Amino acid sequence: MVSSSSQLLNNQFDYEDQEKISPKQKGGKRLWRKVRYQLTEYHSLPAYLKDNEYILGHYRCEWPMKQILLSIFSIHNETLNVWTHLIGFFLFLSLTVYTATRVPDVMDYYSLQHIAEMLKKAGLPDVHSMLVNCLPSLSNMPNLSKLKDELKASLPYINTTLSSVSGWHILDHLSNCLPERLSHLNQTGDHFLLSLKDNLFNTIAPLPFHPITRWPFYAFLGGAMFCLLASSAAHLLCCHSQRLSYIMLRFDYAGIAALIATSFYPPVYYSFMCNPFFCNLYLTFITILGIATIVFSLSPVFQNPEYRNIRASLFFGMGFSGVAPILHKLILFSDQPEALQTTGYEILMGALYGIGALIYAKRIPERWRPGKFDIAGHSHQLFHILVVAGAYTHYHTGLVYLKWRDLHGC
Known part of the structure; x- marks a missing residue:
């Protein structure tokens, strides 16, 4: 009982002593906390942190986790090592989102151009200019989503499976879209028109319309x-x-x-x-x-x-x-x-x-x-x-x- 009372009295005196600490002493404690998290030199590091003897200073050494996380915004010899790859991570995260959302549209554009080239070879030398007039967004490459919508509206069969794609369908839709440009084909005879449609089908059929x-x-x-x-x-x-x-x-x-x-x-x-x-x-x-x-x-x-x-x-x-x-x-x-x-x-x-x-x-x-x-x-x-x-x-x-x-x- 006496021992317990004595311990309680000592604790009270310790508490009173802490209350009597001067502002100068408190400032010394704050200074010590700052010094404790100062950067150190290579020769002062523990063995597991010694990796490059040519980097002589500005090391962090066994800091608490909070201080380490905050050090991402401070200057030390690892700052740029962290940020060069962290920025790279966000770059590739953005590229992944872009690839998932925009690349299919880009590939649609290239597919349309490739189809235009094939149609030229099939006997329509001015097909690209005709498609531009029919699909205005073709001349505006950045507007790929609008191009895709117009493509679907004007040539709906291009994005279907190969089993449902035929030269007749494509030429019919081009004829409906550009009647004044293709009307002269009817004047050349049914035999020529049939041959042209077959040629178009044989040219377009091998193209993979599904990515x-x-x-x-x-x-x-x-x-x-x-x-x-x-x-x-x-x-x-x-x-x-x-x-x-x-x-x-x-x-x-x-x-x-x-x-x-x-x-x-x-x-x-x-x-x-x-x-x-x-x-x-x-x-x-x-x-x-x-x-x-x-x-x-x-x-x-x-x-x-x-x-x-x-x-x-x-x-x-x-x-x-x-x-x-x-x-x-x-x-x-x-x-x-x-x-x-x-x-x-x-x-x-x-x-x-x-x-x-x-x-x-x-x-x-x-x-x-x-x-x-x-x-x-x-x-x-x-x-x-x-x-x-x-x-x-x-x-x-x-x-x-x-x-x-x-x-x-x-």
Whole structure:
């Protein structure tokens, strides 16, 4: 009982002492909290945060989660690493929405132009100008949704299945739409008109009026967004603790492997969609290789700084394996301009990825002037920018593939 009373009295005196703390002492505590979350230098870091000895300062070290999340808006040596890929994530999110909502309209426009070219070859040399007069939006490319509506109103059978499409239907609707332009055909005799209609049907029938599947393209977009978001999160959160650093770095490497693997899906699928054996062969190979890379990256030893070159070489080799399907595509479609155009994009994409990996592995330019590129311009930031540029290039490659296969099919 005496002990309890004594403890209560001491607690009361401690409380009274705290009340007597001067404003100067309270200011000292606030200053200590600020100092506690100051940036530190490389030599003061724990071993798990020491990755690049050429970046000498501006490190965050084992901060609380709240301070780490708020640090996304402050300046340190990871700020641009976070934002370069976070902005890239929102870029690809926007591209995904655009692809889902606007690309079908764009492909309708190209389909209409292709039909016009086929009709010219079939015996209507002025069909493009006639379609422009019948469909005013054809001359206004940005207004694709209006063009699509007018197309459906004027040529309703174009968007039906091939079983219901006939040259008679199309020519009849063109005749109704442009009676004064096609009325002269009746003066040339029924035999010529019948021959022209048959020619139109034989020209238009092979065209694939239904767009091909988009899942390989969306798989690539999903892989790109996962890679960019995982990378941003890793660079933001890794300084919290050794355990969280280990987890986030695994996500980072998994994201890189996912981006590389899914980048193969559009070119492989759309190049070999008419050759199921090679399509399945290439897709299976790159999927297994991507999973193997992710599993290997889960090993703790994989993160050690001395394995930097091995990490870069592994991902570079994974990307280099795409040479085989590209060469195969060129052999099969050497007469198709789309094959050459997509290959040019793919070479540019590979060059951007390869240069980025080389800069990352060799730590250029900070190795030449240590400490001068701590905030901006060091190798990891340049690597991030080149990754986004390469992925964006590959997005345009995918659009070419979609246009090619939508118009020509197999």
